[in-house]
Amino acid sequence: MSRFRLSLRERPASEPPLTPWSFDLLCLTMAFVLGVHAPHLPWWLTAGLAVVLVARWQQRRRGGRHTPIWIKLPLIGLLLALVILTYGSLFGREPGSAFAVGLLVLKLLESDRLRDARVGVAFAAFALMSALLFDQGIVATAIVAAGVVPAMMTLRALETAGPRVPSWRVELPPVLLALLVSVPLALFAFLFIPRLSSPLWGAPTMDRATTGLSDRMAPGDMAEVLTDDTPAMRVTFDGPTPIASSRYFRAFTMTRFDGQAWSPGFGGRDTGTLEGQPRIHYRVTLEPTRERALPLLDMPPDAPTDAMLRGDRTAVANQRLEKTYNYEASAVADYRLDAALDPLARRATLQLPDRVGPRARAQAAAWVSQYGGDALAIARAALAMFHDGGFRYTLAAAPLGRDRIDDFLFGTREGYCEHYASTFTFLMRAAGIPARVVTGYQGGYWNSLGRYLLVRRADAHAWTELWIEGRGWVRFDPTGAVRPERVTLGAAAAAAGDGGGEGLFDAAWWRSTRDRWDVVNQWWNQAVNGFDSLRQQGLLQPFGIRRADVGDLALVLAVGFAVLVVGALGWALFQRREGDALDASMQRLRRKLARAGVSRRAGEGPRHFLARAARALPEHRNALERLSEVYLRSRYAHDKPPPELVTEFRRGVDELKTRRVVK
Amino acid sequence: MQRITAWAERRLPSLTRLRPREPLPIQLHRRRIYILPTGFGLAFAVLLGVMLVGALNYANNAALLLTCLVGSVSAGSMLVAFRVLNGLTIGGLRAGSARAGETLRVFLDIGASQRERVAVRLDVEGREHVVVVPAGGSVTVEFDLPTAFRGWQAVPRMRLHSRWPLGMFRVWSWLHPDRALLVYPRAEGMGPAPFEPQGDADRGRPRPGDELASLRDYRAGDPRRLIAWKPSARHHSLLVKDMEQPAPQEDWRLDWDSMHGLDDETRISRLARWVDEAHDSGRRWSLRLPDGYFDIAQGDEHYHRCMTALALRP
Numbered sequence: 018m019s020r021f022r023l024s025l026r027e028r029p030a031s032e033p034p035l036t037p038w039s040f041d042l043l044c045l046t047m048a049f050v051l052g053v054h055a056p057h058l059p060w061w062l063t064a065g066l067a068v069v070l071v072a073r074w075q076q077r078r079r080g081g082r083h084t085p086i087w088i089k090l091p092l093i094g095l096l097l098a099l100v101i102l103t104y105g106s107l108f109g110r111e112p113g114s115a116f117a118v119g120l121l122v123l124k125l126l127e128s129d130r131l132r133d134a135r136v137g138v139a140f141a142a143f144a145l146m147s148a149l150l151f152d153q154g155i156v157a158t159a160i161v162a163a164g165v166v167p168a169m170m171t172l173r174a175l176e177t178a179g180p181r182v183p184s185w186r187v188e189l190p191p192v193l194l195a196l197l198v199s200v201p202l203a204l205f206a207f208l209f210i211p212r213l214s215s216p217l218w219g220a221p222t223m224d225r226a227t228t229g230l231s232d233r234m235a236p237g238d239m240a241e242v243l244t245d246d247t248p249a250m251r252v253t254f255d256g257p258t259p260i261a262s263s264r265y266f267r268a269f270t271m272t273r274f275d276g277q278a279w280s281p282g283f284g285g286r287d288t289g290t291l292e293g294q295p296r297i298h299y300r301v302t303l304e305p306t307r308e309r310a311l312p313l314l315d316m317p318p319d320a321p322t323d324a325m326l327r328g329d330r331t332a333v334a335n336q337r338l339e340k341t342y343n344y345e346a347s348a349v350a351d352y353r354l355d356a357a358l359d360p361l362a363r364r365a366t367l368q369l370p371d372r373v374g375p376r377a378r379a380q381a382a383a384w385v386s387q388y389g390g391d392a393l394a395i396a397r398a399a400l401a402m403f404h405d406g407g408f409r410y411t412l413a414a415a416p417l418g419r420d421r422i423d424d425f426l427f428g429t430r431e432g433y434c435e436h437y438a439s440t441f442t443f444l445m446r447a448a449g450i451p452a453r454v455v456t457g458y459q460g461g462y463w464n465s466l467g468r469y470l471l472v473r474r475a476d477a478h479a480w481t482e483l484w485i486e487g488r489g490w491v492r493f494d495p496t497g498a499v500r501p502e503r504v505t506l507g508a509a510a511a512a513a514g515d516g517g518g519e520g521l522f523d524a525a526w527w528r529s530t531r532d533r534w535d536v537v538n539q540w541w542n543q544a545v546n547g548f549d550s551l552r553q554q555g556l557l558q559p560f561g562i563r564r565a566d567v568g569d570l571a572l573v574l575a576v577g578f579a580v581l582v583v584g585a586l587g588w589a590l591f592q593r594r595e596g597d598a599l600d601a602s603m604q605r606l607r608r609k610l611a612r613a614g615v616s617r618r619a620g621e622g623p624r625h626f627l628a629r630a631a632r633a634l635p636e637h638r639n640a641l642e643r644l645s646e647v648y649l650r651s652r653y654a655h656d657k658p659p660p661e662l663v664t665e666f667r668r669g670v671d672e673l674k675t676r677r678v679v680k
Numbered sequence: 681m682q683r684i685t686a687w688a689e690r691r692l693p694s695l696t697r698l699r700p701r702e703p704l705p706i707q708l709h710r711r712r713i714y715i716l717p718t719g720f721g722l723a724f725a726v727l728l729g730v731m732l733v734g735a736l737n738y739a740n741n742a743a744l745l746l747t748c749l750v751g752s753v754s755a756g757s758m759l760v761a762f763r764v765l766n767g768l769t770i771g772g773l774r775a776g777s778a779r780a781g782e783t784l785r786v787f788l789d790i791g792a793s794q795r796e797r798v799a800v801r802l803d804v805e806g807r808e809h810v811v812v813v814p815a816g817g818s819v820t821v822e823f824d825l826p827t828a829f830r831g832w833q834a835v836p837r838m839r840l841h842s843r844w845p846l847g848m849f850r851v852w853s854w855l856h857p858d859r860a861l862l863v864y865p866r867a868e869g870m871g872p873a874p875f876e877p878q879g880d881a882d883r884g885r886p887r888p889g890d891e892l893a894s895l896r897d898y899r900a901g902d903p904r905r906l907i908a909w910k911p912s913a914r915h916h917s918l919l920v921k922d923m924e925q926p927a928p929q930e931d932w933r934l935d936w937d938s939m940h941g942l943d944d945e946t947r948i949s950r951l952a953r954w955v956d957e958a959h960d961s962g963r964r965w966s967l968r969l970p971d972g973y974f975d976i977a978q979g980d981e982h983y984h985r986c987m988t989a990l991a992l993r994p
Contacts, residue, residue: 139720139723140727142724142731145746146735146746150738150740153740153741153742154742158742158745161746162745165746165749165750165753169753172847173845173846175847176799176843176844176846177799178798178812178844191845195757196753198756199749199752200752202748202755202756203748203749203751204748206751206752207744210744210748212736212739213739217733339738340741545745546741546742547741549739585756585759586759589760589762589766590710
């Protein structure tokens with residue numbers, strides 16, 4: 018007797034080489050991975066790897082097997098060198114993924130056996146996932162998920178099914194079906210896998226600066242932002258939507274000016290006093306900014322949850338916003354902020370760099386002597402100058418010289434919000450009016466289908482707040498003086514010159530399509546990307562658990578898994594009973610008769626058994642004889658029992674009512 | 681160890697190779713189908729874990745969703761693997777004939793009731809056979825078994841297994857059919873022809889018969905009906921048809937006791953050679969064994985009866 022042993026080792030000692038079909042699928046999988054990584058790889062790396070991939074595929078097609086080592090080694094060395102030269106390091110999100118994709122494609126060069134192909138597919142799955150670290154939009158996710166199909170098909174192809182020719186028509190549907198069937202389990206796991214409240218190790222840093230607002234503003238910096246059409250945030254309002262010209266979302270205020278750029282500086286001692294009604298309640302879904310600032314509409318009376326309100330009434334979140342962030346806030350539309358200005362704040366908001374803008378200062382001094390201390394009159398005079406002084410709104414402003422204020426005011430006279438806000442604030446300060454620059458978003462696009470306001474990065478805006486005696490901080494938008502369309506229609510429309518002209522991309526069909534698409538994006542951002550530990554904790558609220566902790570979630574996860582697994586096992590174990598409908602009816606008849614005291618003996622044929630039953634149960638004698646006849650006829654007179662006889666037999670069994678006998 | 685073995689034998693008969701013999705047909709069901717991840721499956725699970733931690737760490741829900749999907753498909757492949765074997769019926773087992781030392785061709789039927797099963801692998805004696813079992817039908821696996829001795833030979837333990845569909849799980853069941861295959865005795869290489877009781881006395885001498893052997897000149901006394909008239913017309917003399925009958929092949933009377941001074945195995949292999957020769961040359965033969973007698977006959981049935989008797993000599 019042989020020794021007890023679990024024998025699980027692979028039987029064939031030497032693996033056969035890959036079939037052309039599996040190698041093709043492997044190449045396809047690798048090509049897919051390369052494709053989804055292409056957007057952030059250097060173009061020459063993508064092209065080079067694609068060439069390697071196609072060359073290897075061709076070589077293998079012609080019957081070539083091995084790639085000589087003198088080709089493989091230099092290629093790996095080259096890849097290593099290129100990645101390090103390009104990124105300066107091998108670690109981190111970008112160089113790491115470039116290196117991984119490169120290695121994956123080079124792995125094809127030595128993929129001749131089952132094992133190589135399996136390793137390749139496994140790491141391809143990993144590389145697919147890592148592509149989502151760069152873009153987790155709905156389209157990117159869908160494309161990456163589609164990459165699972167060739168990967169799974171490759172794995173299937175590696176298993177010799179038997180002697181038959183594989184084809185897409187035969188191999189594709191089972192994989193798609195398997196993916197489809199797996200969706201419930203995947204969704205369930207997605208919902209209930211406990212999220213980490215804080216990362217285990219450093220979250221990836223964006224090596225590339227994202228366009229967006231920053232807490233530094235120099236005229237001319239924002240041009241890239243103003244042409245960036247990607248969504249910045251989406252806002253739903255509880256009540257009526259504010260009109261376009263009053264949708265000012267404040268993100269940063271800046272008080273310090275060094276002659277070149279504005280930066281935050283001293284923002285106010287405490288949260289100043291805010292008076293006013295009514296309030297507007299709204300909810301914001303903010304795209305990742307990698308900053309902490311939360312843009313808030315107008316003046317917020319208090320901070321959103323998990324955020325802090327600064328002295329200048331801008332809000333900062335407790336952590337950098339690495340992912341989609343949801344928050345609720347309210348705004349006071351008609352407000353009085355800081356009716357009395359703190360002396361420190363007054364000094365900070367009057368500060369001006371020396372030797373900058375002498376002509377602008379002279380202009381301010383002229384206004385002061387003309388209007389005296391009437392701040393409103395001076396502001397109006399400045400706005401009138403912007404409006405009538407030959408200023409032009411353009412996103413392609415001429416570069417400014419050393420003195421940005423004078424150069425703009427008396428030289429180029431063209432620019433966009435940054436130029437106007439910066440210069441206006443300078444003028445006001447020079448005239449002795451406390452002023453600060455505010456950046457944030459203005460306007461937005463009302464998506465009537467989804468009933469929300471879509472604010473794009475292009476809606477970034479800069480304006481000015483002046484402290485007016487008796488009214489506190491008041492918003493002035495000098496850009497609006499030059500081109501009012503900027504305030505009502507947006508930067509692009511304002512820059513277009515004529516303003517509001519319906520170009521091809523503003524056609525109605527395009528707009529509605531875009532609306533719909535943005536609704537999908539919004540849904541994806543809220544439901545999937547914005548599904549964080551906070552939302553997860555609220556998942557069990559309908560079941561009475563207010564804040565589900567990890568234990569609760571794990572319990573639900575375990576129970577749900579058990580339910581799903583039992584269901585799946587049921588499917589796997591289910592086997593149709595051998596036998597047909599006639600047998601099933603006969604079984605029922607047998608049980609009925611057994612209950613009445615006549616049980617079928619081993620080795621007893623149906624005719625004998627039913628005859629015996631008819632003798633034992635005289636009251637059913639006719640029925641049983643008829644049943645016996647029908648059974649014998651349908652079972653033995655035909656190859657297959659005819660359906661009408663089967664039905665008759667079943668009905669007969671149904672009608673037979675036996676009484677339980679107690680012996 | 682012995683207790684563990686005994687326990688395993690009792691509780692997990694299919695897991696171990698110690699499963700007692702069982703009569704055919706064997707129906708595979710969940711109690712005797714085992715499943716474990718393969719090395720690749722384990723490695724893939726580790727990789728999925730890394731993906732999961734990565735996605736959670738970066739709070740990347742799209743990546744998490746993808747990881748869940750891949751994990752779910754992988755887990756589901758376990759059930760698909762199970763269904764490859766579940767409900768298979770190992771039915772008929774037939775074998776050709778072989779003499780000891782030759783390989784014995786064995787035919788094993790594997791049937792499926794409803795679904796088609798692909799990538800079903802049968803391991804026998806270190807060889808692997810991959811088959812597709814059609815839905816509602818059966819497939820016959822042919823394999824060769826080496827033989828060493830005459831007599832009954834047990835069917836070895838066989839493993840039916842599969843890694844379908846993704847190669848991440850291996851599902852298997854041990855088969856040990858309660859069936860013996862008969863191996864005929866080895867025939868000796870060369871040796872004497874059997875003793876023929878009539879001797880060589882009249883061998884080679886033609887006897888009158890029905891076949892035309894040759895034409896010869898007329899001799900006095902030849903019957904008239906033998907004269908070949910037509911050829912004689914072309915000749916100067918009368919020609920006579922010389923008819924003869926070939927000497928009939930003698931029936932062989934093979935007798936265990938006719939060999940003296942030989943041990944049993946040699947006698948068996950010599951008798952086996954004689955039976956083979958007789959069968960091959962279309963001769964009739966009888967076989968006398970110490971415990972039985974097969975009367976003069978010929979043909980396959982007679983041959984197999986004799987060989988079986990020889991194979992089963994104690």
